[in-house]
Amino acid sequence: MSDFIGDWHALVILLIAGVIPNQIWRMLGLWFGGGIDEGSELLVWVRAVATAILAGVIAQIVVQPPGALASVPGWLRYSAVAAGFAVFMVTRRSIFAGVICGEIVMLAGKWWLG
Amino acid sequence: MRSVGSTVLTLVLFATYLGIGALAHDTHFSLAWALASTALVWAGPAQIILISTLGSGATILQAAIAVTVSAIRLFPMVVSVLPMMRTPRTKRRHLILVAHLTAVTLWVECFRFLPHVPRERRIAFIHGLGGGLVAVCLMATTIGYGLAANLSQLLAAGILMLTPLAFLFSTARNCRELADVVALVLGLALFPLATMLNSGVDILVSGVAAGTIAYGVHRWRARA
Numbered sequence: 001m002s003d004f005i006g007d008w009h010a011l012v013i014l015l016i017a018g019v020i021p022n023q024i025w026r027m028l029g030l031w032f033g034g035g036i037d038e039g040s041e042l043l044v045w046v047r048a049v050a051t052a053i054l055a056g057v058i059a060q061i062v063v064q065p066p067g068a069l070a071s072v073p074g075w076l077r078y079s080a081v082a083a084g085f086a087v088f089m090v091t092r093r094s095i096f097a098g099v100i101c102g103e104i105v106m107l108a109g110k111w112w113l114g
Numbered sequence: 115m116r117s118v119g120s121t122v123l124t125l126v127l128f129a130t131y132l133g134i135g136a137l138a139h140d141t142h143f144s145l146a147w148a149l150a151s152t153a154l155v156w157a158g159p160a161q162i163i164l165i166s167t168l169g170s171g172a173t174i175l176q177a178a179i180a181v182t183v184s185a186i187r188l189f190p191m192v193v194s195v196l197p198m199m200r201t202p203r204t205k206r207r208h209l210i211l212v213a214h215l216t217a218v219t220l221w222v223e224c225f226r227f228l229p230h231v232p233r234e235r236r237i238a239f240i241h242g243l244g245g246g247l248v249a250v251c252l253m254a255t256t257i258g259y260g261l262a263a264n265l266s267q268l269l270a271a272g273i274l275m276l277t278p279l280a281f282l283f284s285t286a287r288n289c290r291e292l293a294d295v296v297a298l299v300l301g302l303a304l305f306p307l308a309t310m311l312n313s314g315v316d317i318l319v320s321g322v323a324a325g326t327i328a329y330g331v332h333r334w335r336a337r338a
Contacts, residue, residue, distance in 0.1 A: 006144025014147060017174045018164040019154045021182035023214070029192025030206065030213040043190050044332055048297040049325030050187040053180065054159045054285055055301025056308070056317040056324075058278045060166055063306055067140025068262065068270035080275065081282065088283045095126050095283040102279045107272050 072110050080106035124250060126280050127219050130158050131251040133277030135258025136270065137162065141169030145259050152255045153248060157217050159184050162277060163317065176315050183318065191221045198228050199236035208237055215244030218284070293332035300324035 005011075061069070062077050069077070084102025091097040131152065138148035143165065151161050160181045167177040192213050199212065223243065231239045262270050289295045301324040308320035 004144060005146045010143060010147050011150060013168065013174055013177075014151055014154075014164070017168065017177040018151055018160065018181055021178045022155050022157055022160045022185040022188070024182065025185045025187075025189040026192050026213045026216060029189045029216075030196065030209055032193075041333075044293065045325065045329040046186045047190070048293050048328040048332070049322055050184055051285060051289075051294055051297040052301030052304075052324035052328065053163070053184050053317055053321030054281060055298050056305040056320045057159065057163050057166060057184075058282050058285075059302045059305035059320075060170075060317060061137075061162075061274070061278045064170070064309070065274070066137060066166065066169060067274060068267045069140075069274040071267050072271050072275075077275070081279065084279050085282070085286075088286065093283075093287050095280065095287060098283040099126070099129060099276065099279045103272055103275060106275055107268065110268055110271065 072106060073113070076106060076109045076113070079109070124219075124247065126284060127158075127247065128250060128254045129276045130280045131254035132258035132261070132273055133275075133280065134158065134161050134165070135255040135260075136262035136273040137165050137169075137258075137277060138255075139259045139262035140270075140274065141165055143169075145256065148255050148259055149252055152251050156214065156248065157185060157188065159281065162281070167317070172315070176318075180315065180317055183321065188216060191218075192216050195221060195224050198224060199233065199240065201234055204237070212237060212240050212244070215240060215248070218288075219247060220244050291332065292335060293328045296331050297325050297328035300327055 062081060063074075065072070065077065080102045083105040084098040087101035088094060088098030134152070135148055138145075138151070151164065155161050155164070163180050163184050164177055167180050168174075172180075195216050196209055196212065199209070220240070220243065224240070227239070227243070228236055258273055261273055265273070285298055289298060301321060304320035304324045305316065308316040308323075311319060
């Protein structure tokens, strides 16, 4: 088994846990597209839950960081996010400026800590 | 292809997929796995949820539930995009690839570009735009994966940090109503609380709780 492909088992899991649960909603949209009101109450709730789940994922990466990110102290990760967010707001919601600023704060802080 | 290059969002998408490649590497998935997930799932949040839940030891069922809940938002996107390119002669099978390519970036760009494209050419236009975005993201996944494997710890940490930053700001930018803001803020705040429950589905617990509260705020505002 090559390093590129890795474990076949993991690819089957990708299909079951990733591809199918994700694609099913696109195909349902294709099939039943006509009859749904975009502003319906159910979709408002769904959108709120989906946003909150995504927020949870963001929090998870920052609070319980994977791999190399774990080498950065917690306070520095939180400061980087806070600084990035401040710049994001000041620049009238520029995603790019916010990301660059957050990165600079974290990298500079980590470099300075050694 | 020019439209692919001309979108600022492509840069953000590139950064996101650099992060996904790096995340896949650091949670011990193979490069082929990461590329297959980019091509077949084609939804950044779902991929990150999948990688981080499986990487932190969740079962297949728990990961599948978290992914499918995050993917529900694709349903209204597909529903709202498809009418823009339907003609009387369009068959449903002509739209399968368009439905697959539909994700946040493409959805936003559809509203920007499609009014300038003649209706009968829109499906081809979206195939081109979406295909270009997938190609860019496959490259980014590969580069991110390779960088995480070879870079110093400092820079590898920087690439992993791209994901939460890019997602936080693009989600914040998409907030239109108070309910969206409440869902985002509470979703961030409740996650650390939910981890104390040690349920194994912390993201689902905090997500459903925060989302439902946000919906409650929306209802309460609608009544007031």
